[in-house]
Amino acid sequence: MEENLLKTAILWLLSGGGAGVATYFLMDEVPALTKLTPKLKRFISLSLAAVIAMLAFCAGVALNYVPTPADAQAWIEQLFTAGGLAMGLSQSIHGARDL
Numbered sequence: 070m071e072e073n074l075l076k077t078a079i080l081w082l083l084s085g086g087g088a089g090v091a092t093y094f095l096m097d098e099v100p101a102l103t104k105l106t107p108k109l110k111r112f113i114s115l116s117l118a119a120v121i122a123m124l125a126f127c128a129g130v131a132l133n134y135v136p137t138p139a140d141a142q143a144w145i146e147q148l149f150t151a152g153g154l155a156m157g158l159s160q161s162i163h164g165a166r167d168l
Contacts, residue, residue, distance in 0.1 A: 119152035
């Protein structure tokens with residue numbers, strides 16, 4: 070059975086946990102991010118996780134991997150949910166790591 074790797078990656082990032090893992094990979098590998106203070110790293114990682122998940126949601130909609138929200142309110146609610154879930158799960162990862 071053939072898997073669609075792009076779809077799998079987008080849905081993984083959208084799941085929240087994927088966005089959190091991707092965020093901490095970037096926090097470890099991007100030189101500008103590794104030089105930040107621990108407090109600033111925390112705020113940047115929260116924001117980055119939310120943005121990654123929201124962008125994954127938009128990509129999923131554009132590629133018909135997830136249903137298109139019906140109206141502006143549904144868009145806002147879906148983006149808020151994706152970002153909020155990613156931020157929350159990134160904190161679970163943060164708690165297990167030493168920044």
